[in-house]
Amino acid sequence: MIIKDKIALGLSLVAVSLSIGTAIIGERRADLEKGRSIKAELSNTLSRIMELTKENAVLERDSILADSAVDVQFYRRQSANITQENNFLLLQAMYLAEEIPDLVSPIELNTVAALNISSGDFLKAEEYYLRSIAKTTDPYYSAFAIRAYAGFLFPQGRFEEGRERYMQSLSKMTGSNNYARRLNGFTYQLWAANELGAADNLTRAIELFKMAEHEFRGIDINELKLGMLLELDNVIKTSSNNTMRLSSLGDGN
Numbered sequence: 001m002i003i004k005d006k007i008a009l010g011l012s013l014v015a016v017s018l019s020i021g022t023a024i025i026g027e028r029r030a031d032l033e034k035g036r037s038i039k040a041e042l043s044n045t046l047s048r049i050m051e052l053t054k055e056n057a058v059l060e061r062d063s064i065l066a067d068s069a070v071d072v073q074f075y076r077r078q079s080a081n082i083t084q085e086n087n088f089l090l091l092q093a094m095y096l097a098e099e100i101p102d103l104v105s106p107i108e109l110n111t112v113a114a115l116n117i118s119s120g121d122f123l124k125a126e127e128y129y130l131r132s133i134a135k136t137t138d139p140y141y142s143a144f145a146i147r148a149y150a151g152f153l154f155p156q157g158r159f160e161e162g163r164e165r166y167m168q169s170l171s172k173m174t175g176s177n178n179y180a181r182r183l184n185g186f187t188y189q190l191w192a193a194n195e196l197g198a199a200d201n202l203t204r205a206i207e208l209f210k211m212a213e214h215e216f217r218g219i220d221i222n223e224l225k226l227g228m229l230l231e232l233d234n235v236i237k238t239s240s241n242n243t244m245r246l247s248s249l250g251d252g253n
Helices: 003-065 069-099 106-119 122-135 139-156 159-172 178-197 202-217 222-240
Strands: none
Touching: 003 069, 003 106, 069 106, 106 122, 106 139, 122 139, 139 159, 139 178, 159 178, 178 202, 178 222, 202 222
16 A cells, blocks of 8 residues: 555544544533433423422412302312322423433432422332432531431331431531531421421420520521521420420520
8 A cells, every 4th residue: 555545544534533523522412411401491390390389388278268168169279270280290300300310419309209298109209319318429418318308207107217317317417517506406306396296205306306406506606596496496386385495595595
């Protein structure tokens, strides 16, 4: 083969390589754009479900306050229509999430889990809670995801599993900074409410409410601390019919 032919062959091979490389890059870009588009659609779908859920709550309230049977029936029909649309959108959200398993976030998976509870599909809810936990590596979001799953377990009577998950959630955020104290205090608060409301365990609930109070009192921003303590006191009063109160809510210490 003469030199000219070798050069021509070499240039041809380079051209083919560049063509293949360009095609691969183009395909990857197309896949990336498709993934971004699906993720945006998923986000919009979940946002729409949340909006409809709020509208439904208003309709349910209005049906209770309605003055006539005609109004009650109207509000209930509207609520049923919204529920049907929400169920359709939830199926769409799950389909979209399956299309982009690498792009869907733990928060989105957690949201889908909670929405499945509302629709009555507890098996799907548990599946998505566990996927949310497995997906996250950030300590804060990991604590949040595990805590949400613990709250899912208690109403089903799976108390020991729920307790283990609450403990696991608390282990994710260590230290005594305001960030950790607020998060862990709220976790103790939710755990206590479930012990009281679902497990009917007053003794354990009191212990956990006290632990929540201890965490909140460790916050060194006074306004934030008092806000968390006020919220905790309201939860205690609501949960226990005034049988429990915080020891010294207003001292600010």
